[in-house]
Amino acid sequence: MEKKDLDWSGLGFGYVKTDKRYVSNFKNGAWDEGVLTDDADIVMNECACVLQYAQTCFEGLKAYTTEDGRTVCFRPDLNAARMYDTALRLEMPPFPKDRFIDAVKQVVKANEAWVPPYGSGATLYLRPYLFGINPVIGVKPADEYQFRIFATPVGPYFKGGAKPLTLCVSDFDRAAPHGTGHIKAGLNYAMSLHPIVEAHKAGFAENMYLDAATRTKVEETGGANFIFVTKDNKVVTPKSNSILPSITRRSLMYVAKEYLGLEAEEREVSFEEVKDFAECGLCGTAAVISPVGKIVDHGTEICFPSGMEEMGPTTKKLYDTLTGIQMGRLDPPEGWIVEI
Numbered sequence: 001m002e003k004k005d006l007d008w009s010g011l012g013f014g015y016v017k018t019d020k021r022y023v024s025n026f027k028n029g030a031w032d033e034g035v036l037t038d039d040a041d042i043v044m045n046e047c048a049c050v051l052q053y054a055q056t057c058f059e060g061l062k063a064y065t066t067e068d069g070r071t072v073c074f075r076p077d078l079n080a081a082r083m084y085d086t087a088l089r090l091e092m093p094p095f096p097k098d099r100f101i102d103a104v105k106q107v108v109k110a111n112e113a114w115v116p117p118y119g120s121g122a123t124l125y126l127r128p129y130l131f132g133i134n135p136v137i138g139v140k141p142a143d144e145y146q147f148r149i150f151a152t153p154v155g156p157y158f159k160g161g162a163k164p165l166t167l168c169v170s171d172f173d174r175a176a177p178h179g180t181g182h183i184k185a186g187l188n189y190a191m192s193l194h195p196i197v198e199a200h201k202a203g204f205a206e207n208m209y210l211d212a213a214t215r216t217k218v219e220e221t222g223g224a225n226f227i228f229v230t231k232d233n234k235v236v237t238p239k240s241n242s243i244l245p246s247i248t249r250r251s252l253m254y255v256a257k258e259y260l261g262l263e264a265e266e267r268e269v270s271f272e273e274v275k276d277f278a279e280c281g282l283c284g285t286a287a288v289i290s291p292v293g294k295i296v297d298h299g300t301e302i303c304f305p306s307g308m309e310e311m312g313p314t315t316k317k318l319y320d321t322l323t324g325i326q327m328g329r330l331d332p333p334e335g336w337i338v339e340i
């Protein structure tokens, strides 16, 4: 397979149109068989449910080349399952999980020339999404839906090393206690745009959201879960019904226990105890872990002992182990690496 002639390590995180994308339509109560197409444009009615009432959800995962030259994806079954759960909460017909994985494989195969080579730090980012497409004006779910997956090559998340981020504690809420924080709905991102623009204007990389009910407990950022390391080297991640269950975070907790022999617990984390942690990181598919050096709460600074120059030592071990598993340098747990 001849690869595209791209400056792989110079790529950013932006949309690049690739050769093929997958489309399946839901009509008259059933999904059609689905096809790969060259057409990157979607034509829909002006009153499509997605445009009026934001009935849409998405997933994100990566395809990449392992050290021994295989093209693989990381745990696509968990993306399939999460989108299934999201669809049910949004009254959308879920796309069958086995077909989701099959569609991922089809898209990666059809765009194999766009899968970056091992060692470039770049990956082929896959974006599955599902939305209501027929005209809806009285508020109700759509009757017709489209499921799509496109692929776009993305560069290494950290160019020239992972510098720790500075976050601020947000005055906005991300998710209500019985709301939609636990599903990957576009609407969670629409409402996070204003807070993130404000945070960037004030010089912060991300917002730390607290629980909406009491504003005393740590939730997550707009698009990544938190992990903390205690001074006695335990890995801790916040537990809440309004956090999006990150696949990266779940994988890191497993790696902490099973590969590194660390204690790892998912529990409520009060904002009060954040100042006592030794390390902090954000986890998600894009960066795996972004180290956090500082959190500012209305002028009061929390500075982690790991500092502003590099990842904390335990965060680094977690990062190296998970990326080692992903890239085929370490033996993966059963089912984590899916060959295309």
Ligand SMILES: *Cc1c(COP(=O)(O)O)cnc(C)c1O
Pocket (backbone or CB within 6 Å): 060, 184, 220, 221, 222, 223, 224, 225, 244, 245, 246, 247, 248, 249, 283, 284, 285, 286
């Ligand atoms: C997608 C997402 C994450 C990260 O999940 P991964 O499965 O690890 O990519 C975290 N928080 C939110 C709100 C998200 O939408």
